[in-house]
Amino acid sequence: MDKNWCVLLIAILREKPCTREQAIELYDKGKFAKNRKKSKEDLEDMVKLREFLSLKEIAEIYGSSESTVCQLINKFKKKKIAPCQEHNN
Structure with a gap:
């Protein structure tokens, strides 16, 4: 089966929800890496969510704590606010 389909199934069928990046990590390594640094996109998504x-x-x-x-x-x-404040001074 194609890797993309497998990753999609992992993301959908996993008991606990996971991101596509996490599903890829599970497919490739069989587990999540601990203390994985969140990407800027992940942080932006967290703010939106x-x-x-x-x-x-x-x-x-x-896969983190509250x-x-x-x-x-x-x-x-x-960090998002700080650069804007510098321009006002």
């Missing part, structure tokens, strides 16, 4: 999902739901998707997700979102928002 936070508008309609709880921290617990986002944490389940990314507190980790909260910290990542807050850090990302602060």
Whole structure:
């Protein structure tokens, strides 16, 4: 079976939800890497998901704890705001 189809099935049929990157990692290595650094795209997605999902739901998707997700979102928002403030001064 084609790798893309296998990854799609992993993402869909897995008991706990996972991202496509996590599904690829499961397909290739058979497990998740611990303390994997989140990409900028993942962080942007977390911020968008936070508008309609709880921290617990986002944490389940990314295989992290609620507190980790909260910290990542807050850090990302602060970094996003900081460059704009520099232009105003």
